[in-house]
Amino acid sequence: MSNNIYLKKGLDLPINGTAAQNTKKVVKPDVVAVKPTDFRGLVPKLLVREGDKVLAGTPVLADKMSQNILFASPVSGVVAEVVRGEKRKLLEVRIKADENQEYVDFGKKKVSEMSAEQIKEALLAAGLWPALTQRPYGIIANPETKPKAIFVSSFSTAPLAANLDYALNEELANIQTAVEALAKLTDGGVHVGIGGANESVTPFKKLQNVTFHTFEGKHPAGNVGVQIHHVSPVQKGEIVWTVSAVMLAAIGKLFNTGKYDVRRKIAVTGPKAINPAYVEGVPGIAIRDVKEFFDASENLRYVSGDVLTGTNVGAEGFIGFFDNQITILEEGDKYELFGWAKPFRTSLFSASRTYFSWLTPNKKYDMDTNLHGGPRAFVMNDLYSKVLPMDLYPVYLLKACLANDIDKMEKFGIYEVIEEDLALCEYVCPSKIYIQQIITDGIALMLKEMC
Amino acid sequence: MNGLRNLVDKIKPTFEKGGKLGFLHSTFDAFETFLFVPNTVTKRGAHVRDCVDLKRVMIMVVIALVPAMLFGIWNTGYQHSEAFGLGWGFWNIVLYGLVKVLPLYIVSYLVGLGIEFVSAQIQGHEVNEGYLVSGMLIPLIVPVDVPLWMLAIAVAFAVIIGKEVFGGTGMNIWNPALLTRAFLFFSYPSMMSGDTVWTGGVTRFMNEGVAFQAGNGLVDGFSGATPLANATLENLSPKFMDMIIGTIPGSVGETSVIAILIGAFILLWTGVASWKIMVSSVVGGLAIGYLGYAVGATDLPGYYQLVMGGFLFGTVFMATDPVTSAQTECGKWIYGFLVGALAVTVRIWNPGYPEGMMLAILLMNTFAPLIDHYVVEGSIKRRAKKVKTA
Numbered sequence: 001m002s003n004n005i006y007l008k009k010g011l012d013l014p015i016n017g018t019a020a021q022n023t024k025k026v027v028k029p030d031v032v033a034v035k036p037t038d039f040r041g042l043v044p045k046l047l048v049r050e051g052d053k054v055l056a057g058t059p060v061l062a063d064k065m066s067q068n069i070l071f072a073s074p075v076s077g078v079v080a081e082v083v084r085g086e087k088r089k090l091l092e093v094r095i096k097a098d099e100n101q102e103y104v105d106f107g108k109k110k111v112s113e114m115s116a117e118q119i120k121e122a123l124l125a126a127g128l129w130p131a132l133t134q135r136p137y138g139i140i141a142n143p144e145t146k147p148k149a150i151f152v153s154s155f156s157t158a159p160l161a162a163n164l165d166y167a168l169n170e171e172l173a174n175i176q177t178a179v180e181a182l183a184k185l186t187d188g189g190v191h192v193g194i195g196g197a198n199e200s201v202t203p204f205k206k207l208q209n210v211t212f213h214t215f216e217g218k219h220p221a222g223n224v225g226v227q228i229h230h231v232s233p234v235q236k237g238e239i240v241w242t243v244s245a246v247m248l249a250a251i252g253k254l255f256n257t258g259k260y261d262v263r264r265k266i267a268v269t270g271p272k273a274i275n276p277a278y279v280e281g282v283p284g285i286a287i288r289d290v291k292e293f294f295d296a297s298e299n300l301r302y303v304s305g306d307v308l309t310g311t312n313v314g315a316e317g318f319i320g321f322f323d324n325q326i327t328i329l330e331e332g333d334k335y336e337l338f339g340w341a342k343p344f345r346t347s348l349f350s351a352s353r354t355y356f357s358w359l360t361p362n363k364k365y366d367m368d369t370n371l372h373g374g375p376r377a378f379v380m381n382d383l384y385s386k387v388l389p390m391d392l393y394p395v396y397l398l399k400a401c402l403a404n405d406i407d408k409m410e411k412f413g414i415y416e417v418i419e420e421d422l423a424l425c426e427y428v429c430p431s432k433i434y435i436q437q438i439i440t441d442g443i444a445l446m447l448k449e450m451c
Numbered sequence: 452m453n454g455l456r457n458l459v460d461k462i463k464p465t466f467e468k469g470g471k472l473g474f475l476h477s478t479f480d481a482f483e484t485f486l487f488v489p490n491t492v493t494k495r496g497a498h499v500r501d502c503v504d505l506k507r508v509m510i511m512v513v514i515a516l517v518p519a520m521l522f523g524i525w526n527t528g529y530q531h532s533e534a535f536g537l538g539w540g541f542w543n544i545v546l547y548g549l550v551k552v553l554p555l556y557i558v559s560y561l562v563g564l565g566i567e568f569v570s571a572q573i574q575g576h577e578v579n580e581g582y583l584v585s586g587m588l589i590p591l592i593v594p595v596d597v598p599l600w601m602l603a604i605a606v607a608f609a610v611i612i613g614k615e616v617f618g619g620t621g622m623n624i625w626n627p628a629l630l631t632r633a634f635l636f637f638s639y640p641s642m643m644s645g646d647t648v649w650t651g652g653v654t655r656f657m658n659e660g661v662a663f664q665a666g667n668g669l670v671d672g673f674s675g676a677t678p679l680a681n682a683t684l685e686n687l688s689p690k691f692m693d694m695i696i697g698t699i700p701g702s703v704g705e706t707s708v709i710a711i712l713i714g715a716f717i718l719l720w721t722g723v724a725s726w727k728i729m730v731s732s733v734v735g736g737l738a739i740g741y742l743g744y745a746v747g748a749t750d751l752p753g754y755y756q757l758v759m760g761g762f763l764f765g766t767v768f769m770a771t772d773p774v775t776s777a778q779t780e781c782g783k784w785i786y787g788f789l790v791g792a793l794a795v796t797v798r799i800w801n802p803g804y805p806e807g808m809m810l811a812i813l814l815m816n817t818f819a820p821l822i823d824h825y826v827v828e829g830s831i832k833r834r835a836k837k838v839k840t841a
Binding site: 013015159233235301303307308309310312327329331332333334335336337338339340341345348349350351352353354355367368369370371372373374375376377378379380381382385391393395396411412419423424426427428429430431432434435436437 | 455456484486487488489490491492493494495496497498499500501502503504505506507508510511577579581618619620621622720721722723725773774778779780827830831834838
């Protein structure tokens, strides 16, 4: 089987604000948050109380369903506040960080001498197990199961995404350790997706004991879901695990140093980011820790993640567990006179030819959050598959989700997708349908009915 | 510009729920969003969105129809002038055309949009822009002499029974514009077929003896028949070139191949209509056209079928309706081919109906979901097999 896969369909969003490849500062965390909402379907159990002292690596939450899955504090400090929402839903555990960081010592370990059980236990104990995501559904992997294979994407094609070659250049040894550890948890091996464009230069090519697959094409070629679809599609009853390259580095560090060290390079990006660049920090740091990158007097949206799939956290919010990108863009709550009727709308991008942005293929745009229209029923049926490099019928899948028809959802491929894979469909949709929400609801229904 | 916005903001509360004119909420919203792209921001999912919306898509179709409409207006006057031997100049011709065609547009939009507004109000939806296109299409596919009250009834039928009962734009099974025509065709056949309905003013002259310009009767040798009426090489009165240019009797907008091709170019370039449907429909029409030619059912070579009657107009503007056509790419090939093939089959082998395009498209609208069903099933089965063997 060929390991070179060329994906014709897709779309790279021409949006302004790529982060320059330098690390502007190391964020000294003030207050960080551990957010159970970063994980789909998680029912959290609180393990700490306000005022408790924690170290980096001390568990603060557990999964109520399988209580050996722990979620650790990324910093050492004092639990400052437990934030709850409606119906006392646990939203955040805020931890005031100490001046000097102390780590729980889990002990250095030699991966080659460990069994699969020992590796599982080490990951569970250190709070790194949640880094493993299960497909179907994109939920935390179940430690009791054995996946068909484990997939990693070593590049991201998402709009303005952090360049992993740059961000993880120094972490290669740790990633190698992690790959060897995870390989023991499956019989199918670890599969690494490599970006075709930088295949010759990427440091990930130096990894050993993995299977490489090269993907060439526009976004979402870097999505691990798309890669799995082309390497080994998830069938009913099968399970694969995915893990991000960023989390691989943290897993490697756990074995190599004995610490829960989730520090990473975070790209601060977006049309409204001033001199976008990288910072070093832990997940859970606050948006205001990077306040030199934006003008807070403007009406901005602060997204943890990229513009297609990220979470709107607000100016007072915190970065998510998996995210290594912050996107800052303008709220588009403005009226536009005759917008849709103007022959030219040069400041806006459209993937369709009904506007003229195809004349300026290299132009980047200061995109804002305006919906550019009102919600309608599905009308244009052939746009979605043009940006989805998967052998699926997206409109059929979405309508099955809307109809709560589990048999059809199964048939049309609910096992193979999570929201991020259809994010571009949502972007191009002229009917302004909230496609990712439909998938979220569909997966929630599957979880409720099937588990 | 700001003044306009301020005015809209000022009167807006009157039309909101609880306001004095709250029952006109959807109507106000339609006009407001017509003037201004709303200030709504994304709430979930993708934070940025493409600037294309359905209004833009629909307006592209409307623009694509403009050449056919303009030519139709001119041709209405020209046919009248020819029929009555008036020898009019350009402006007289256009004036007559406007007098005949504008009322059709006014009725089509007033009735159709009126119903859309009311049903949006009842259902609490925003007003869908789908009727912008249907309303533009309807006057172009009816004979110019159709009485306005008939048109009004037909439009009401198509919008209510054909579209709103299914849930509005995006949910309908049949193309609303064609449903309007089908309603007229079966309810008032005398106004929709024959040789005298296609030329403006002739019906009135035949019934009441009154012509638009007094003094002149019909010229000797006036036939008024469309090419389809006597579709044999010998009897075909217009030349092939006339049919390309469109200076022949027929429904208002269907006659000019050139005007329709300009529209087709716009639709294909903007990607609004599917080229697969257009190509396969033409292929289907040619195939049956030449089959009929080969077995001696007609002495017209197959390519004549493309330029006569409503074939091209239907192929470009009606069969490609994204809502009622097949949804899958493979299904589009099948659907388009059958549209073209059926239309020409009706023409050649059914003496009762000189034109088959309308019925062919409506029939294939009905079967499009079935085609899609088998295409999707087949594709899923193939894929499952492939995964198993890999």
